[in-house]
Amino acid sequence: MKTSLLQYRCPRNILVFRALPVAGMLCAVPALRALRAACPEARITLVGLPWARDFTRRYPGYVDDFVAFPGFPGLPEQTPDIPAIPGFLTELQSRRFDLALQMHDESPLANAVAALFDAGANAGFRAAGATGSETDAFLPWPAQGSEIRRLLALTDFLGAPRQGERLEFPLLAEDMQALADSGQADDLPPGGYICLHPNAGAAGERWPPQAFAAVGDALHAATGLPLVLTAAGSDAGHAVQQALHTPARHGQAPLTPGTLAAQLSAARLVVSDDQDIAQLCAALHRPSVTIFRATDMERWAPLERELHPSVWTPPGFAADEGIAEVLRQAEALLARDQPARLRARA
Structure with a gap:
């Protein structure tokens, strides 16, 4: 996988992994907007914390589907529901995603979790200095700047032009x-x-x-x-x-x-x-x-x-x-x- 892929050969079935509280999800909206503009025909599934389930109704222009993340040992955002993890992984693997986009953070564990989704390709953030055969598809985590612009740096890196930095929270x-x-x-x-x-x-x-x-x-x-x-x-x-x-x-x-x-x-x-x-x-x-x-x-x-x-x-x-x-x-x-x-x- 190469950077700028989204400009020339958009995946048809994209998973976005971003399982964070309210501020973390709101800061991702401009990046989701850029991803949708770059891949208007793709089906985009968000994997997030259970509270974000209504993203598919609140942001129907950016997200098509949602799967609740049951947590995972070592990721601090929620206590993992251990019995639910095998079924969660089986469901995602059965969907045969073309791309799993790790927008959670720079941790190696987040990348390891995203790899378990068994998508055709993986991309996202990595820790600065990380090495490996796929590092050309992973952006070193920006050490400074706002969360909004850090996430937009990833969509820039993948070839999705920015569609503004504004935040949205449509009321239902x-x-x-x-x-x-x-x-x-x-x-x-x-x-x-x-x-x-x-x-x-x-x-x-x-x-x-x-x-x-x-x-x-x-x-x-x-x-x-x-x-x-x-x-x-x-x-x-x-x-x-x-x-x-x-x-x-x-x-x-x-x-x-x-x-x-x-x-x-x-x-x-x-x-x-x-x-x-x-x-x-x-x-x-x-x-x-x-x-x-x-x-x-x-x-x-x-x-x-x-x-x-x-x-x-x-x-x-x-x-x-x-x-x-x-x-x-x-x-x-x-x-x-x-x-x-x-x-x-x-």
Whole structure:
């Protein structure tokens, strides 16, 4: 297999292996768009985590089919369902894919898993310095840059011209219905509330609840807009709710990605410390400020910095300085179409 293959002899049956959480999947959308434009007649099957099953309905122009990945020992994204792995591999092998495209990451294990799919050819990422007979079909993993551009580097390498870097997250009718059924949007006018999402995964990545509360109280005082805690059911959300002086709406049950997206899509502003929410807001084109503490900000911050600024506040960073910078960015976003009182403060 040679690079630029997609320009001249597109495979008819393509498997894309990308089994990651929300941010990782959203960042792959521009690469999937480029792949589809290069191979418009191909059948593209996504192998991903179970949550991404609705990709075939949400992105019908880019993905034709979906197979849930049961996990694999050594891959950290989910606990592997060991009994399900043989049947999963048998199913994929029976489909006789022309190409298995490993877009998961640069790990040798990810490539080894993709090789088990028994496609006619394999391509994707490899670790820098890796050798072997097929390295001409594998791009060394870019050590720097945003996740979106790293993935686009792979489709460039394979000969699929870029179709833009924009993110998308099409909302489905059932997303809006699920939000209505949850009660989380009752009496909230579109563009008339501020979402706080304190829910970064690892404890070392979380912004202190007192800092979130200080930002929420200040933004409510400046705008009068109600606050909504979208990290429903999380310990981080409860901690921020307890620290707030301003009453905030906080659901008890976690929302699905689609329902959460429906809630965020009508927010005036979103403040979070979660890279999944950062990329979801970018895909929804909702103004947002994201706090990064340990996660690689260059890799996971949204590309459109004007509408989605990010603030670096690592552990040990002065809390008052972090709060002040988050407020500065948030108020600048709000001041773009808010009353003169807020514009003057920003």
